[in-house]
Amino acid sequence: MSGPSLSSIATVEDVVRLIHARKPDHVNVGFADMPGQLRVKYVSTERFLAALEKGLCFAGAALALDHGDVQRPARGVSTGEGVVFGDRLCKIVPDSVREIPWESPTRNLLFLADFEEPEGPLQSRNLYLRVLARARAQGLRAFHSSEYEFTLFEETPRSIREKDYRDLRLATLDSSYHLMLRQGVGSGFYNALMDSCKCLDIPLEGVHEEMGAGFMEAALAYREGVRAADDAMLFKTAAKIVAQRHDKLITFMARWSNQADGQSGHIHVSLRDEQGDPLFYDPSQPRNMSRRMRHFVGGLQALLPEFLILFGPTVNSFRRYQPWIFSPVAASWGWENRTCALRLIGGSPYSQRIECRVPGADANPYLALACVLGAGLWGMEREIEPGEESTWNVYENLDKVAPKHRFPRSFGEAIGRFDASAPARELFGDRFVDAYVETKRAQDEEFAALVTDVELRRFFEFA
Template sequence: MSTKMDQLTSWLKERKITEVECLVSDLTGIARGKISPTNKFLDEKGMRLPESVLLQTVTGDYVEDDIYYELLDEADIDMFCRPDENAVFLVPWALEPTAMVIHDSFDKQGNPIELSPRNILKKVLKMYADRGWQPIVAPEMEFYLTKRCSDPDFPLEAPMGRSGRPEVGRQSFSIDAANEFDPLFEDVYDWCELQNLDLDTLIHEDGPAQMEINFRHGGALHLADQITVFKRTMREAALKHDVAATFMAKPITDQPGSAMHIHQSVVDVTTGRNIFSNEDGSMSELFLHHIGGLQKFIPELLPLFAPSVNSFRRFLPDTSAPVNVEWGEENRTVGLRVPEAGPQNRRVENRLAGADANPYLVLAASLLCGYIGMVEGINPSAPVKGRGYERRNLRLPLTLEAALERMEACQAAGKYLGEKFVRGYVAVKRAEHENFKRVISSWEREFLLLSV
């Protein structure tokens, strides 16, 4: 530990860092923690946070008392958070030299906190490591740029670009439409380079001012950290240029939703060979079982891929998002696409996750589904040829409530992720949904106010 802290100390001093943002991810993906002067951070070698932050909802509320005290100590004790020296990033938008350091969470006996999203991902990665496997992932993040809007009752609108005009119509893959926001993305790329984020390409997606950033492939934990940092970076860059960036799954009516597509493969740690391919280059049994596991368990763990009521708006008919867990080669109309690639690069693209999902939990869930398929030998369905939207045999749960019930009843979820985590996560999402149901929508006022 001292050697690792020495490395971190040197890193901070070399860059003359004066403040450190110490953070952990809650279940929703919100960064929670403390901002500390560098000297104090180095003296304390970590921080303490109330463990209750891991049962806090996106609205700032907490789960019901009976569940709260069942999962947490009645004395509302602290958890101990230790910095990960491999998860240290600059904060380029800060006025003073600042770093953010992602922490891992432990109880006072030194055991990993079971409700911590980062610990959940590490638990799944250890399952792979115990079998001599290493997952490789490459996430693709979609998001919208919008006008800044202080009134949540007003629909979001496309922002003004360099031309002084808002974007209209569908501008998929348009270079000119992406260039409308060149000054903003120049800052994004400069800041991400300073943070050593492994960004690949920028793409204009279907919706007005909807963009996609692709990450280079790598280890799942490191990329989950990078997505966490990238979301903060993207929002800060947008605010600097007087627009907003949102990773909501469905922010604008009648426009495409925003996904987090996950390309995933598995290599043998000893040989470095992609275990999804046989020696002759054909698909391996493990690859097919991996797909079988995704097909069987994504519907059981769907709240980890689609965490809010808004997430399920992506899955409505005719929204360009997949609505099932069918699979097919070079087929974007199914939930599980197998891109054309050589044997060493064979992978499956999980197209079901929303951009609003917690990056630690969604990567853990996607990899876990494939893992169970491999260890239990689950066979996939036949691959889909042609359009897959209308396939109904492998449909997803239609509502968040139904999805939470399935996750709660899923024995594999408790077995592999832990009963405490499943109970806590479901309770948080139910508390958020109860809060949502108390809000009267503009649709209800428009169509019911004077009609019923």
């Protein structure tokens, strides 16, 4: 492909040179909404070049759209004095450029855009950037990677609706953990997914069959800062597109059936200084656990119960926070302990890290990463010591976890904890917290009024 390489694009001038070299007729520009869905529109080249300097408009109310485009109340966007549902200015991010594999060369460039005031504080990507700026002000560089569990179906968006989401056909008939037989049969989907990630510059470190029918996992490689969050958001979008283009369907729901385990979106995190030296490793300390790593864990342990609504953003998310399905139920920590919310992983100075096992696969990657980084920084700033390490199975010994470290038991309780959290308001801003809480309370109230199939089976005849 002619023109400068995408990895060299950093400024508006670089983008202009790229456009003049490639001569596309349209460019894709988009943003992630509160749930983490990517919303994109085609923009003519002429309009795109003008927007590089002046900005591009999107409807501000789109930030508050829930899954299925349900409009949620969000203070300052869809409710409140002066709300007129108008367009809002967004700034195109030059170094966010990627190539879309399923588009023609004349319209395969994708750029992300960040909302400016007044909606800027409500956009999830901007929220992550706010927390990242806090780290950078302290001379810290944040590195992350994400792992996603998902379920693949031999269905289409039309077929699942015609079946009313019942009797769905899974891509495999039984559990097939790392089984080459299943992987080989499904190589068409796998190869398309890997090829798409390569084209989109999403570093896919591994993908494999998991323990469960149709159950799969993908791990993204480490990246620095917001690029890691962009990777995660784009991966989820691309995976769903690739599946549907192969007459299949993927769900990242936290728990899609009573028989299925929860689906996670684990986050790995570590910090380095401005010179690139790792900060979580100290050979003079037990387990090589540096003071900064210890305080980072202390902050996470203290704030995970208050921030849970960002890791589990829907009513369904809380079907996952149950024991014995490899989902955490309390803010516990331990070395190589997968029953803990925080699994500490040792190794070389650059590989020693923290795995936060709290986020579901349904979490908005920007918000989940902002929570992990923000809570850890908060702990480091206050030198918070973590509680006792969990060297036991947390599911069998929940009584050993301090009550303050146990998770809220319901979606509604988690909303209240986040609303009342002073650290959340300090890290993320009152404007975001108020708007986010408002959207989640509306969802909670909607689902609280619904009659479920389980209720009909239990009570219809016998009540």
